[in-house]
Amino acid sequence: MNTEVNLAGITLKNPVMTGSGTFGSGMEYGEFVDLNCLGAVVTKGVANVPWPGNPTPRVAEVYGGMLNAIGLQNPGIDVFMERDIPFLKQYDTKIIVNVCGKSVEDYLEVVDKLGEEPAVAMLEINVSCPNVKEGAIAFGQKADALYNITSQIKKHAKQPIIMKLSPNVTDITEMARAAEAAGADALSLINTITGMKIDIHRRKFALANKTGGMSGPAIKPIAVRMVYQTAQAVKIPIIGMGGIADAEDAIEFLLAGATAVSVGAMNFVNPYATVEVIKGIEDYMSKYNVEKLTDLIGAVRE
Amino acid sequence: MNTEVNLAGITLKNPVMTGSGTFGSGMEYGEFVDLNCLGAVVTKGVANVPWPGNPTPRVAEVYGGMLNAIGLQNPGIDVFMERDIPFLKQYDTKIIVNVCGKSVEDYLEVVDKLGEEPAVAMLEINVSCPNVKEGAIAFGQKADALYNITSQIKKHAKQPIIMKLSPNVTDITEMARAAEAAGADALSLINTITGMKIDIHRRKFALANKTGGMSGPAIKPIAVRMVYQTAQAVKIPIIGMGGIADAEDAIEFLLAGATAVSVGAMNFVNPYATVEVIKGIEDYMSKYNVEKLTDLIGAVRE
């Protein structure tokens, strides 16, 4: 059985990676799972300088999922390269660094620094965080802005770039095509969907930021739809995510057209989720005599 | 205690109505609840001629909700006016007729015929069904198209018109403002969110239509967010909906800025949901000494 996938020239031992922002840089969940088993670790978003993030409450539970408005708190690229990358380098997994910024220049500064670190396999560009007012989301909801930032980053990037798309758009395929046309090597989708929760007893917003990004099983059907639509619209590979809790969910994304998948918020619910998904995919392949995982990609029929 | 609300000049005894397409014309759920108790009954969408709808499977369950791709099957306006309106007229509730079409002319034909029926209190214009290829959704995802159809319908309509907005857009407030500027008297939101489910064992789409509209508690945080954003952007009243299962959910929408609320797919889960929501809102008002329901509308604080 061969579970390898090729993501823009990078070979992953299996298609299972971690959702940015749900797995830190692997240190915390390294207590629960063997990071060597993962196809890749996608790190929490990192900016050119440390970001303090949003006030608390930053998280709230919703039916079948959660809202978060962390606001991309991060220690900045310098600390990240001194501490997090050496940590991850100890493991036999691919390192994908999620990059965030408030301006194109912010992104480029991080991309340039990461270009000097050959241990970083790919860059995932976060242009879709719904919890940051400046920059980020502004690049992810208009096709021309997305095209612009993608092409600028592509000129600087030493590693393949993955554009992480926002689901908070009218037409995901328009965004996907813009990113592809601008040179993106791959796409990640979906980021969280903007949601809100109100505490009816206190008559207050559950989150200090009022709105937050929704994740969890509740959003999976929306994510699967967007991955399918995008897979029909572009040729570059897709990393599918949104509510993946188990192997069945992951396989649904693969069948819809994803080349790889990320386990995100469900790490919080089941810290063993990533390795259980890998095991479950193998079981599925055995059960149905699927020799190569790539045979599953986009294999849904009418 | 006063639970009345005023919706574009129409007084409802309470803010609880039914979500179009989830309650037929009231006949089926009239076996479970006293229709006289409802603020309004919003009927299944009706077109100028009978529509057969989509092939089966038309429905699929998802985590905390469901997908549907009924495709607006309906018996046509003539049968509807002969059968469904006389049925509803027997009850002391407001009749709101949901109108669908494939062209502006289709809509206008229905609107004109309903204009001759004084028992119809309001019209809800469905420009956001994700399951109909022609027409419907095309009017609901572009602000200029929405403006155009709204203003044309407004010229013909004898009753106040409610535009039912699609959540499958980048900026719900842009759509809401376009509808308001074109003369809409109220807004309904949200319609279903486009989703997809794949049966991984058969490797086939769960729905014959591939995609379907997602409803149920899973989408509530997205709906509450959109209602809140829209309430900040327009002056016309909003009917809030999306996963309302109980009074707590309904109150969350009211606090977010909705003047009325609809119980939709959760009728399928609990056929008594509408009347239980009404009772629960009254209990909440008693508990917190809220004399007028209107005091709750948009009452969320930071």
Next chain:
Amino acid sequence: MKEKSMACVLSQAELAPGIFDLWLQTGMAANAKPGQFIGVYPKNASTLLPRPISICEVNEDKTALRIVYRVAGAGTAEFSGLKEGDRVAILGTLGNGFPLEAGKGKKCFLMGGGIGVPPILQLSKELAAEKSIFLGYRDGALFLKEDFEKYGNVFVATEDGSNGTKGNVMDAIAASGLEADVIYACGPMPMLRAIKRYAQEKGIQAYISLEEHMACGVGACLGCVVKTKEVDHHSHVHNARICTDGPVFEAKEVEI
């Protein structure tokens, strides 16, 4: 009158691998008819919709319903864990049921295939006719077969040939050499299509119970439609609602 209410589990047993037999104490039993169904609600909040399950039997004093179902997903898996004394929400009774008058006093075939066997049991009890009962199974796990024996002559077909006629219920009919005036059937779609053809060729009536993915179960959502030969009285298009206009239709009325 339909209602959603709590039923009390009287007993549950596994009849065959993955096939469960559940007795529920419920007021709905008072008026339940063969061929009707109930919606059973999972408790797990990720699976909200009621699961349509046919009524297999009504007890003598009409205070309890028996349902026999196959575990096919999260909802039915949950039900299989119900134990005596547990409570479960149900919706019912739903659907039209089999028309008993059509076959009264005539030669009738009562046919069940796979998980379509259970609803035929209460029909066998209530139908006053000359009954030949054809039951089709995958293998030798002949669940409910003994329950049928007191109500008519039972003919078995198994796909693997381990019992009775090797093949399906149509093969069992052929092997029996019997003829009928009226057929009642429930089972997988290929079986129902074969029965529709057979009835047409023989010029006899066949009443078949259909399945489709359902949401509301009460006729409101229009999820579970079947194409009809004539324009349907309710929909005014060629679609009837399986949950309310059915699940039992005369075979010639539906395009399957």
Next chain:
Amino acid sequence: MKEKSMACVLSQAELAPGIFDLWLQTGMAANAKPGQFIGVYPKNASTLLPRPISICEVNEDKTALRIVYRVAGAGTAEFSGLKEGDRVAILGTLGNGFPLEAGKGKKCFLMGGGIGVPPILQLSKELAAEKSIFLGYRDGALFLKEDFEKYGNVFVATEDGSNGTKGNVMDAIAASGLEADVIYACGPMPMLRAIKRYAQEKGIQAYISLEEHMACGVGACLGCVVKTKEVDHHSHVHNARICTDGPVFEAKEVEI
């Protein structure tokens, strides 16, 4: 080493209206420290995240944990229905716990307010010091009070004045006339703010256990942060993670 595993319910009782006392058999008990917490998972699929609940007590042979919690929502309401022999998924042990060395051999105030009372119990057992225990309650339902009495002098404050000092734990301190070298506390934010001020005025150490809405419980999601006086060693901004850098902080280190 943290883990998610199944614990077995040994017993559950309601100590006061809405306050439940649950003993769980779990290997996590072997290394649990006072002030640490566990995440308890609801079974209901609509509520997925673990509920952080402080460890109230560890049994003598370190095979079971006691948690005492208030029913505050769907998750804790579900837990309140757990019965002997039931199994429940837990995540733990989480957090740093109270620093026992800081108060060793000194005069210590151990202070709990409301649902902040339970974590002080195991601390009272393990702290080798001259202990004055201040417990604040809303009313006369003095849950756990008797459990504390063998570990130190107990002073009670009740908001309604029905028992002990009328007012809060600060009022009880004033009434006692006692002084301390070190304070350990858990309770609502206004109480912790008052303790922070008190400790600052007296120039003594105060270790306070904080609460915040959490998602992962293990330091990955950065949901549950508290503002810190200095740049935090991990975050490199003025935010520490309550779940892993806390929940216990020295009061002067956090901006609350």
